[in-house]
Amino acid sequence: MPGLNKLLRGILKYRTNLQPHVLKQFQRVKDNPQPSSVMFSCMDSRLIITKMINQDVGDMFLVRNAGNLIPNNDSLSFDSVTTEPAALELGCVINKIRHVLVCGHSDCKAMNALYEMMDSVQKHEGTPLQIWLKRHGARTIVKYKELLQVGGVGPIKFQAETPEKVFDAYIDVDNKFKPVDKLSQVNTLQQLQNIASYPFLRDKLESGLVRMHALWIDIYTGDFYMFCRDYNRFVLVDEESYQNLLDDGESVTDY
Numbered sequence: 058m059p060g061l062n063k064l065l066r067g068i069l070k071y072r073t074n075l076q077p078h079v080l081k082q083f084q085r086v087k088d089n090p091q092p093s094s095v096m097f098s099c100m101d102s103r104l105i106i107t108k109m110i111n112q113d114v115g116d117m118f119l120v121r122n123a124g125n126l127i128p129n130n131d132s133l134s135f136d137s138v139t140t141e142p143a144a145l146e147l148g149c150v151i152n153k154i155r156h157v158l159v160c161g162h163s164d165c166k167a168m169n170a171l172y173e174m175m176d177s178v179q180k181h182e183g184t185p186l187q188i189w190l191k192r193h194g195a196r197t198i199v200k201y202k203e204l205l206q207v208g209g210v211g212p213i214k215f216q217a218e219t220p221e222k223v224f225d226a227y228i229d230v231d232n233k234f235k236p237v238d239k240l241s242q243v244n245t246l247q248q249l250q251n252i253a254s255y256p257f258l259r260d261k262l263e264s265g266l267v268r269m270h271a272l273w274i275d276i277y278t279g280d281f282y283m284f285c286r287d288y289n290r291f292v293l294v295d296e297e298s299y300q301n302l303l304d305d306g307e308s309v310t311d312y
């Protein structure tokens with residue numbers, strides 16, 4: 058089986074090249090790991106996210122699923138809890154992490170599937186993937202339809218940390234991306250609102266102890282974009298935009 062062979066060979070390579078470094082890092086953070094972010098990203102195999110953004114042992118909590126969706130609080134019950142709110146609690150409440158990131162991407166297979174079900178999301182039927190996308194992507198579809206109604210660029214409004222903190226978003230102003238990629242950008246922003254729906258985060262979000270950020274990767278070029286609330290759009294992350302993006306996202310009070 059070539060797949061398993063590649064995986065086992067990877068572990069052998071890790072033992073030779075990386076394990077000594079990882080071991081040192083384990084010892085460094087052993088008693089006091091201080092991860093600085095919780096990230097939700099799509100599970101797409103092309104996103105080797107920790108490698109791409111140079112994260113090391115102890116740096117971040119990472120949750121991956123189909124479509125980088127975070128279920129809204131109103132879909133949570135004892136019988137239907139999902140891992141995403143549990144990860145938010147573990148990260149932001151127990152570990153006091155201050156930055157939550159949602160990372161979407163272009164050519165997303167999950168967003169393709171959601172896009173195709175745009176007019177049937179209210180039909181409560183389908184495969185597990187379809188049900189996951191319909192149940193937790195329905196709000197994304199509502200927002201995307203709003204975007205279409207205002208000409209496909211925006212602005213459309215999203216709620217951020219609190220119901221009072223609303224921001225305008227323009228989507229793909231240069232019209233570089235396909236409709237499903239625009240849906241993916243809308244979806245990534247919608248997740249911020251879903252994160253803010255959890256009561257256990259309310260105080261932290263209101264006081265600025267926890268801030269939320271939206272990232273988006275263009276799979277065709279490998280470029281990272283971050284949503285900038287100053288500019289109301291996704292901005293290419295590069296040396297030029299770095300300081301602006303940092304200032305935009307860093308207004309967090311220290312514990």
Ligand SMILES: [Zn+2]
Pocket residue numbers: 099100101123124125162164165166167168
């Ligand atoms: Zn994806």
